[in-house]
Amino acid sequence: MESPPLVTIYIATQNRPDMLVRAVSSCVAQTYSPLEVIVVDDGSEEVNAQRNQKLLADYPQVKYVRLPQPAGAPVARNTAINLAQGEFITGLDDDDEFKPERVSELLQHWYSNSDCTFLCTGYTVISEGNRVFKFARRARTINYQHLLYANVVGNQLFTLTSTLRAIDGFDPSLPSCQDYDTWLRLAAAFGKGYRINSTSYILHQEHQSGRISVSERREAGYKLLLDKHRKFMTNAQLASHQVNYALHNNKAMPWGAFFRLPLTQCLRVLKTLLVRHGWSRLFVSRGLPR
Template sequence: MTQPLVTVYIATHNRPQMLHRALQSVFAQSYPNIEIIVADDGSAPPAADTLAKTLTDEQRAKIKIVRNETPQGACHARNLALAAADGEFITGLDDDDAFAPQRVEELLDAFIDNEKKQPLACVAACITEVTAEGQITRQFDHGRITLNMMRHYNFIGNQVFTRTDYLRRVDGFDPEMPAMQDYDTWLRLMERFGPAIKLKSASYLWYTDHEQGRITKSTAKRARAFDIFLQKHRHTMSKNQLNSMRIIELKMKGQSLTGFEAVRRVNRYNYRSVVALLLQQYFGGLKRALGKIRYKG
């Protein structure tokens, strides 16, 4: 049986040690036919120079490097990789994260199997969060994800597996988005090509044991991103979906949610976000304590 080529792109900027870890996790994949594209967003020194010192000749031969000479943001770097991709399928990896060894194989199998049954935009998977204290397996929202669901909340997360042609046909990632880039892209992908499937397998290793260069820490960028996102997608949303957007807005802008507004806005798709926001506001210490119960090592 022919094994289709899968492109894995990694956008990076000035994080050579983390990039090395990310690449090693792709080299270790159980699926053999993988093209790796490193999209260097103006790193100094260039990623090509640092990789020449840390990788073997055989490993470097497996990598294609594209580069912005000056930093232009992760979306622009990802789009460079998308333009250079030769794979029939494509998926992404953040340079500070890693893949479990079976991830690409599981995603490809799930995409092909489910596409036989219905049109499909993409496949995703759950995550293992790696913190300074240990690991947390986060397996919420697995199963079939509809467009209606996605207009309430980003049920998919930060990475998908899809056909390269699909991602190109929705023009990739929007460089004008200062945050929420993934949510915006997956929503456009699903509007064009159908629902998504999210696997229960927690095969994406999300490292939160560091804070280096995290855009999500900037309230100003998050607030501006939400306003752009809502302007782009508001016309497609129902009243209930706009209620869910209001909960996201309060979180992104660091604003308070009152009990009255919580009751007025809550619905079956946003209740976890409502509860999490209220816990953070009124019982922040309790929420952190409950979270530690889920650490596994």
């Protein structure tokens, strides 16, 4: 029997040792083996770097690399991708965690979806007040044209390490939306992916330490992303991004653009609006598509 393949998990971190230890613990607790975990510290302050090293000393299977100066999450992730020894690779944000079965189920589905370039999952969101919601649970194929409408993958995926290296990983010139840009380039170069029916990625939104998605860099990054990929988009896809931009930057809804969207994209936008207005329990129970 062949040995099971090595899977690399990369984590970029900066000044969040308490969250980092939860993320690493969830990697070490995976039911799958063998695993390689690479933590790249993006120039944390000295006191936090020392705490990281002390916390990670309990995990000899974790490789810790510290960048001398902050260089941004894409550089940190690319550092890990270049160091990775695993045949397969996936990522985890330092303030999130994996359910124990995540890597096992991804690898199992990889061999049953051999025509796919990447896999992704839905996610479990823990929001303020420790409320728990599950999103994007519907299994589906995701191709390049789907991605040109919106990032229907999320913030992490599972693929071959060689594939991620072939597209040069993440683009350091983007202040945000680097994950979406990477998925677009990956699908354009290598083909479709597949979302499995799982919510094994736990996304924490209950803490006060801001994500880039709620920072001032989000708007600038989104504009740069559109400039980079606009020439590949249809009018309907451009309309989708007008709507997406409004949704994610608290702008007035461009209803003219909304009514140019295909039905599936209208439903996606309506879902977001429902969640924003506190009706997410209704949405989750009905399982509307994302």
